[in-house]
Amino acid sequence: MVLRRLFLRWLFPAAFVLPLWLFVGWIVFSGGSGWALLWLFVAVPAVFVSQLVLALLIRGRASVRETRAVSWRDLAGVGVWQLVIVALGVFDSRVFFPLLVLSIVGALLLFWSSLAQLWNEARGAVAVLHSSDGTAYIPPTRERPQPPVGGEVIVVPENRRAD
Secondary structure, three states, X not given: OHHHHHHHHHHHXXXXXXXXXXXXXXXXXXXXXXXXXXXXXXXXXXXXXXXXXXXXXXXXXXXXXXXXXXXXXXXXXXXXXXXXXXXXXXXXXXXXXXXXXXXXXHHHHHHHHHHHHHHHHHHOOOOOXXXXXXXXXXXXXXXXXXXXOOOOOOOOOOOOOOO
């Protein structure tokens, strides 16, 4: 549980740290290649936006807000995807293209996985019942019992002036 809670806290900072890592990796490892710089102008905003969207989709789920922890599926998927992004920042030409394809496919799979989890949790929130003639209706919510009024109740009647 502690690991999943820490990972939830890491989601928003990752949206800033991982694009920064790609830029630092380009400076340190690529030696100023023009193609790498062109790729960097596309990748940095894409990583930033995709990290933010995933963080918002994950944090939007009721189970995540209640437990303050991501699911194990989120932890595994987003964790591996972020490791692939870190590996991309090394700019090793031997594995760069497979890692690039893996990161793009991973982002799409994580997006759909997060949407599916959000949809499954939201779908169970409202129960739609059907009457005997087939009419659908949403049942009324249960009212919470009001606590008994303790002490004295004073009723002040309103006096209207007749002018």
